[in-house]
Amino acid sequence: MGFVCFQRSSRRLTSFRAERLSKNMIMRQLFFSALFLIAVFAVTGASGEETLPTPRSIILTAGQEAAAQPVILAARRYAAFWNTGEARYAEAALAENFVDRTLPSGRPQGLKGVLEASKNFRAAIPDLRAEIEELLVVNDRAVVRYIFAGHFTGRFKDLKGDGRAISFRAVDIYRVQNGQISDNWHLEDNLSLMQQLGIVKP
Numbered sequence: 001m002g003f004v005c006f007q008r009s010s011r012r013l014t015s016f017r018a019e020r021l022s023k024n025m026i027m028r029q030l031f032f033s034a035l036f037l038i039a040v041f042a043v044t045g046a047s048g049e050e051t052l053p054t055p056r057s058i059i060l061t062a063g064q065e066a067a068a069q070p071v072i073l074a075a076r077r078y079a080a081f082w083n084t085g086e087a088r089y090a091e092a093a094l095a096e097n098f099v100d101r102t103l104p105s106g107r108p109q110g111l112k113g114v115l116e117a118s119k120n121f122r123a124a125i126p127d128l129r130a131e132i133e134e135l136l137v138v139n140d141r142a143v144v145r146y147i148f149a150g151h152f153t154g155r156f157k158d159l160k161g162d163g164r165a166i167s168f169r170a171v172d173i174y175r176v177q178n179g180q181i182s183d184n185w186h187l188e189d190n191l192s193l194m195q196q197l198g199i200v201k202p
Contacts, residue, residue: 050077050080050089051084052079052080053083054076055135057134058072058135059136064137064138070178070179071140072142073179074179075093075142075181077093078172079144081114083130085118085122085128090115092180093181094114094180095177095181098110098111098114098182098184099184100113100184100186101183102185102186102187123154123155123156124156124197125153126150126154127150127153128149128150129148129149131146131149132145132146140175141174141176143174144171144172144174145170146172147168147169150165151163151166157199159198165196168189168193169188169189170187172184173185173186
């Protein structure tokens with residue numbers, strides 16, 4: 001199994017011909033990569049009513065470009081939910097039997113828990129935004145590196161926000177079946193978040 005990427009040949013080639021061949025191969029790879037990304041975002045746009053975040057970077061298993069499109073769409077829809085707080089994106093992204101495999105204590109399982117988590121985040125950070133730094137797709141799995149940002153202008157428990165900027169990272173691993181996320185394993189940098197909110201001292 002390989003990945004769509006660039007590799008430098010270990011074989012020592014000579015001068016102008018080798019350099020020209022290498023440049024042509026790189027240009028060809030860039031051209032087809034660009035065409036593929038255009039196709040992905042065109043095909044996985046789903047509907048004109050959806051505004052989905054565009055990942056900064058996508059890494060795919062070589063030869064699986066077409067099969068990866070439903071996985072990419074599900075990941076982008078879920079990112080749109082965290083980016084906007086709109087329940088419709090979570091409902092579109094998550095399967096009916098969705099399971100959070102790293103469920104925090106006290107949070108309900110399934111869609112209900114996801115909606116509750118977003119509500120709690122936005123009570124503290126109303127302008128919360130989520131960006132996909134990198135999306136890695138292998139078969140039915142997606143690994144997503146997120147960066148979350150906003151301002152603490154709401155309330156967190158008994159603490160009132162003072163408008164300070166908030167930024168923290170998270171990593172999700174999704175299993176996608178029939179175009180929807182059935183399982184999620186996630187890890188957030190909660191220590192950084194708590195320090196920035198002023199709950200925990202640095």
